[in-house]
Amino acid sequence: DTAVSQTPKYLVTQMGNDKSIKCEQNLGHDTMYWYKQDSKKFLKIMFSYNNKELIINETVPNRFSPKSPDKAHLNLHINSLELGDSAVYFCASSQAGGNNEQFFGPGTRLTVL
Amino acid sequence: AQTVTQSQPEMSVQEAETVTLSCTYDTSESDYYLFWYKQPPSRQMILVIRQEAYKQQNATENRFSVNFQKAAKSFSLKISDSQLGDAAMYFCAYRKNRDSGGGADGLTFGKGTHLIIQP
Numbered sequence: 001d002t003a004v005s006q007t008p009k010y011l012v013t014q015m016g017n018d019k020s021i022k023c024e025q026n027l028g029h030d031t032m033y034w035y036k037q038d039s040k041k042f043l044k045i046m047f048s049y050n051n052k053e054l055i056i057n058e059t060v061p062n063r064f065s066p067k068s069p070d071k072a073h074l075n076l077h078i079n080s081l082e083l084g085d086s087a088v089y090f091c092a093s094s095q096a097g098g099n100n101e102q103f104f105g106p107g108t109r110l111t112v113l
Numbered sequence: 114a115q116t117v118t119q120s121q122p123e124m125s126v127q128e129a130e131t132v133t134l135s136c137t138y139d140t141s142e143s144d145y146y147l148f149w150y151k152q153p154p155s156r157q158m159i160l161v162i163r164q165e166a167y168k169q170q171n172a173t174e175n176r177f178s179v180n181f182q183k184a185a186k187s188f189s190l191k192i193s194d195s196q197l198g199d200a201a202m203y204f205c206a207y208r209k210n211r212d213s214g215g216g217a218d219g220l221t222f223g224k225g226t227h228l229i230i231q232p
Contacts, residue, residue: 033219041152041202045219055218088156092219099165100146100208102220104158 003027004105006091012111013081021076021108023091029103030096032074034066037088037107046089049074078110086112115140117207119223126195127231133180134190134226136205144210147181147188148220153201161203164188166210192228200230 004025013019025032031050037043047066048055054066063079078085091105117138126132138147149161164172164181172179176193192199205223 035219041225043204043220043222043225045221048219057219090158092158099163100210101148101160101163102208107156107158109156 003103004091004093006089006105006108008108009106010109010111012113014113015081015083017081018077018079019081019110020078021089021091021110023074023076023105024072025091025093025103025105026072027093027095027103029093030071031094032068033092033094033102034074034076035090035092035104037090039087043090047074047076081112083112086110115142115207115209115221117205117221117223119205119226121226122224123227123229125229125231126192128195128197130195131191131193132195132228134192134203134205134228136188136190136223138186138188138205138207138221140186140207140209142209146208146210147179148206148208149177149179149188149190150204150206150222151199151201152204152225153198158204162190195230197230197232200228202227 007022033048034046046060065077068074088107088109090107092102094102145166147164151159151161162172162174162177178191180189202225204225206220208220
Protein backbone atom coordinates (compact mmCIF):
# COMPACT_ATOMS: atom_id res chain seq x y z
CA ASP A 1 0.00 0.00 0.00
CA THR A 2 1.23 3.46 -0.87
CA ALA A 3 1.77 5.54 2.26
CA VAL A 4 1.86 9.01 0.68
CA SER A 5 0.60 9.41 -2.87
CA GLN A 6 0.57 12.38 -5.21
CA THR A 7 -1.23 13.01 -8.47
CA PRO A 8 -0.21 13.70 -11.11
CA LYS A 9 3.42 12.56 -11.23
CA TYR A 10 4.09 14.83 -14.19
CA LEU A 11 2.38 18.07 -15.09
CA VAL A 12 3.16 20.20 -18.13
CA THR A 13 1.27 23.44 -18.56
CA GLN A 14 1.40 26.92 -20.02
CA MET A 15 2.34 30.11 -18.23
CA GLY A 16 -0.64 31.84 -16.67
CA ASN A 17 -2.65 28.67 -16.08
CA ASP A 18 -4.00 27.52 -12.73
CA LYS A 19 -3.20 23.97 -11.61
CA SER A 20 -3.57 21.69 -8.61
CA ILE A 21 -1.53 18.81 -7.24
CA LYS A 22 -3.25 16.32 -4.97
CA CYS A 23 -1.72 14.55 -2.00
CA GLU A 24 -3.15 11.78 0.14
CA GLN A 25 -1.67 9.86 3.06
CA ASN A 26 -3.05 6.66 4.55
CA LEU A 27 -0.79 6.61 7.60
CA GLY A 28 -3.17 8.36 9.96
CA HIS A 29 -0.66 11.20 10.42
CA ASP A 30 -1.77 14.54 11.80
CA THR A 31 0.54 16.87 9.86
CA MET A 32 1.21 17.26 6.17
CA TYR A 33 3.78 19.28 4.25
CA TRP A 34 4.65 20.57 0.82
CA TYR A 35 8.26 20.94 -0.30
CA LYS A 36 9.72 22.39 -3.50
CA GLN A 37 12.87 20.93 -5.08
CA ASP A 38 14.42 23.28 -7.60
CA SER A 39 16.59 22.50 -10.61
CA LYS A 40 19.69 22.40 -8.38
CA LYS A 41 18.04 19.75 -6.20
CA PHE A 42 17.61 22.13 -3.26
CA LEU A 43 14.62 21.15 -1.11
CA LYS A 44 12.73 23.84 0.72
CA ILE A 45 9.63 23.69 2.90
CA MET A 46 6.65 25.58 1.51
CA PHE A 47 3.83 24.74 3.92
CA SER A 48 3.19 22.74 7.03
CA TYR A 49 -0.39 22.05 8.05
CA ASN A 50 -2.30 20.24 10.75
CA ASN A 51 -5.68 20.82 12.27
CA LYS A 52 -4.26 23.44 14.60
CA GLU A 53 -1.94 25.52 12.52
CA LEU A 54 -0.82 26.42 9.04
CA ILE A 55 2.78 27.48 8.72
CA ILE A 56 3.64 29.27 5.51
CA ASN A 57 7.22 29.82 4.46
CA GLU A 58 7.49 33.56 3.98
CA THR A 59 9.27 33.14 0.65
CA VAL A 60 6.31 31.35 -0.96
CA PRO A 61 4.29 33.60 -3.30
CA ASN A 62 0.62 33.93 -2.43
CA ARG A 63 -0.19 32.34 -5.80
CA PHE A 64 0.43 29.08 -3.95
CA SER A 65 -2.19 27.89 -1.51
CA PRO A 66 -2.68 24.62 0.37
CA LYS A 67 -6.16 23.25 0.78
CA SER A 68 -7.03 20.42 3.14
CA PRO A 69 -10.49 18.84 2.76
CA ASP A 70 -9.68 16.40 5.57
CA LYS A 71 -6.78 15.10 7.65
CA ALA A 72 -5.67 12.64 4.98
CA HIS A 73 -5.40 15.16 2.14
CA LEU A 74 -3.44 18.32 1.48
CA ASN A 75 -3.72 19.65 -2.05
CA LEU A 76 -1.56 22.37 -3.55
CA HIS A 77 -3.19 25.01 -5.74
CA ILE A 78 -1.10 27.27 -7.91
CA ASN A 79 -2.55 30.28 -9.69
CA SER A 80 -1.08 32.19 -12.63
CA LEU A 81 1.81 29.79 -13.15
CA GLU A 82 5.20 31.28 -13.98
CA LEU A 83 8.30 29.78 -15.60
CA GLY A 84 10.09 29.86 -12.24
CA ASP A 85 7.49 27.56 -10.74
CA SER A 86 8.96 24.66 -12.72
CA ALA A 87 10.26 22.22 -10.10
CA VAL A 88 9.52 18.96 -8.37
CA TYR A 89 6.95 19.28 -5.60
CA PHE A 90 6.93 16.78 -2.75
CA CYS A 91 4.17 16.11 -0.29
CA ALA A 92 5.07 14.56 3.08
CA SER A 93 3.40 13.64 6.36
CA SER A 94 4.37 12.97 9.95
CA GLN A 95 2.82 12.12 13.29
CA ALA A 96 3.10 13.99 16.58
CA GLY A 97 5.39 12.29 19.05
CA GLY A 98 7.76 9.47 18.31
CA ASN A 99 10.70 9.95 16.04
CA ASN A 100 9.55 12.94 13.97
CA GLU A 101 10.11 11.03 10.74
CA GLN A 102 8.48 12.49 7.65
CA PHE A 103 7.24 10.18 4.92
CA PHE A 104 7.48 11.57 1.41
CA GLY A 105 5.34 11.09 -1.65
CA PRO A 106 6.91 10.28 -5.03
CA GLY A 107 6.97 13.91 -6.14
CA THR A 108 5.27 15.81 -8.97
CA ARG A 109 7.45 17.25 -11.70
CA LEU A 110 5.86 20.50 -12.84
CA THR A 111 7.02 22.05 -16.09
CA VAL A 112 5.75 25.49 -17.04
CA LEU A 113 6.18 26.42 -20.71
CA ALA B 114 16.71 30.41 11.96
CA GLN B 115 18.41 27.08 11.61
CA THR B 116 20.68 26.26 8.69
CA VAL B 117 22.17 23.03 7.39
CA THR B 118 25.39 22.97 5.39
CA GLN B 119 26.73 20.16 3.25
CA SER B 120 30.13 21.24 1.96
CA GLN B 121 30.67 18.38 -0.50
CA PRO B 122 28.59 18.80 -3.68
CA GLU B 123 29.91 15.49 -4.99
CA MET B 124 31.79 12.49 -3.61
CA SER B 125 33.13 9.40 -5.34
CA VAL B 126 34.04 6.06 -3.77
CA GLN B 127 35.09 2.63 -4.99
CA GLU B 128 32.61 -0.18 -4.53
CA ALA B 129 33.16 -1.97 -1.18
CA GLU B 130 35.05 1.00 0.27
CA THR B 131 33.94 3.37 3.02
CA VAL B 132 32.87 6.97 2.46
CA THR B 133 31.93 9.77 4.85
CA LEU B 134 29.56 12.58 3.96
CA SER B 135 29.80 15.79 5.97
CA CYS B 136 27.04 17.92 7.45
CA THR B 137 27.08 20.84 9.85
CA TYR B 138 24.12 22.74 11.19
CA ASP B 139 23.34 25.80 13.19
CA THR B 140 20.56 26.09 15.74
CA SER B 141 19.86 27.68 19.09
CA GLU B 142 17.58 24.80 20.09
CA SER B 143 18.63 21.94 22.35
CA ASP B 144 15.97 19.37 21.45
CA TYR B 145 15.93 18.39 17.81
CA TYR B 146 16.32 15.58 15.33
CA LEU B 147 18.80 15.13 12.53
CA PHE B 148 18.24 12.98 9.49
CA TRP B 149 19.97 11.69 6.42
CA TYR B 150 17.73 11.14 3.41
CA LYS B 151 18.71 9.40 0.19
CA GLN B 152 17.28 10.39 -3.19
CA PRO B 153 18.09 7.95 -6.01
CA PRO B 154 17.37 8.81 -9.66
CA SER B 155 13.78 7.65 -9.11
CA ARG B 156 13.54 10.88 -6.98
CA GLN B 157 11.83 9.09 -4.08
CA MET B 158 13.02 10.46 -0.73
CA ILE B 159 14.15 7.59 1.48
CA LEU B 160 15.07 7.96 5.14
CA VAL B 161 18.52 6.46 5.76
CA ILE B 162 19.09 7.22 9.43
CA ARG B 163 17.95 9.54 12.23
CA GLN B 164 19.54 10.89 15.39
CA GLU B 165 17.87 12.41 18.42
CA ALA B 166 19.92 15.29 19.78
CA TYR B 167 19.50 14.19 23.39
CA LYS B 168 21.08 10.80 22.66
CA GLN B 169 24.84 10.70 22.93
CA GLN B 170 25.11 7.32 21.24
CA ASN B 171 25.58 7.52 17.50
CA ALA B 172 22.80 5.96 15.44
CA THR B 173 23.56 2.94 13.27
CA GLU B 174 21.50 1.22 10.58
CA ASN B 175 23.31 -1.74 9.03
CA ARG B 176 26.08 -0.28 6.81
CA PHE B 177 25.11 3.29 7.67
CA SER B 178 26.27 5.09 10.79
CA VAL B 179 26.59 8.66 11.93
CA ASN B 180 29.15 10.64 13.87
CA PHE B 181 27.10 13.12 15.88
CA GLN B 182 29.08 15.86 17.60
CA LYS B 183 26.51 18.06 19.33
CA ALA B 184 28.90 20.67 20.64
CA ALA B 185 30.48 21.07 17.21
CA LYS B 186 27.05 20.86 15.52
CA SER B 187 28.34 18.22 13.17
CA PHE B 188 26.45 15.20 11.82
CA SER B 189 28.40 13.12 9.31
CA LEU B 190 27.20 9.94 7.59
CA LYS B 191 29.51 6.97 7.11
CA ILE B 192 28.64 4.35 4.52
CA SER B 193 30.62 1.13 4.87
CA ASP B 194 31.08 -1.50 2.17
CA SER B 195 29.64 0.84 -0.47
CA GLN B 196 27.34 -0.77 -3.02
CA LEU B 197 26.26 0.34 -6.47
CA GLY B 198 22.75 0.85 -5.12
CA ASP B 199 24.05 3.50 -2.73
CA ALA B 200 24.59 5.88 -5.64
CA ALA B 201 22.21 8.81 -5.04
CA MET B 202 21.86 12.34 -3.71
CA TYR B 203 22.17 12.42 0.07
CA PHE B 204 20.51 15.15 2.07
CA CYS B 205 21.16 16.09 5.65
CA ALA B 206 18.12 17.54 7.42
CA TYR B 207 17.20 19.15 10.73
CA ARG B 208 13.97 19.43 12.61
CA LYS B 209 13.10 20.82 16.01
CA ASN B 210 11.43 18.13 18.11
CA ARG B 211 7.69 18.34 17.62
CA ASP B 212 7.12 17.54 21.28
CA SER B 213 9.26 20.51 22.35
CA GLY B 214 7.41 23.18 20.46
CA GLY B 215 8.40 22.09 16.98
CA GLY B 216 4.73 21.84 16.14
CA ALA B 217 4.17 21.53 12.43
CA ASP B 218 7.67 22.69 11.47
CA GLY B 219 9.04 21.23 8.28
CA LEU B 220 12.50 19.83 7.68
CA THR B 221 15.41 22.15 6.92
CA PHE B 222 17.63 20.52 4.31
CA GLY B 223 21.22 20.94 3.23
CA LYS B 224 21.98 21.32 -0.47
CA GLY B 225 22.87 17.67 -0.85
CA THR B 226 25.88 15.55 -1.79
CA HIS B 227 25.87 13.54 -4.99
CA LEU B 228 27.47 10.17 -4.21
CA ILE B 229 29.03 8.24 -7.08
CA ILE B 230 29.99 4.60 -6.66
CA GLN B 231 32.84 3.42 -8.90
CA PRO B 232 32.56 -0.29 -9.82
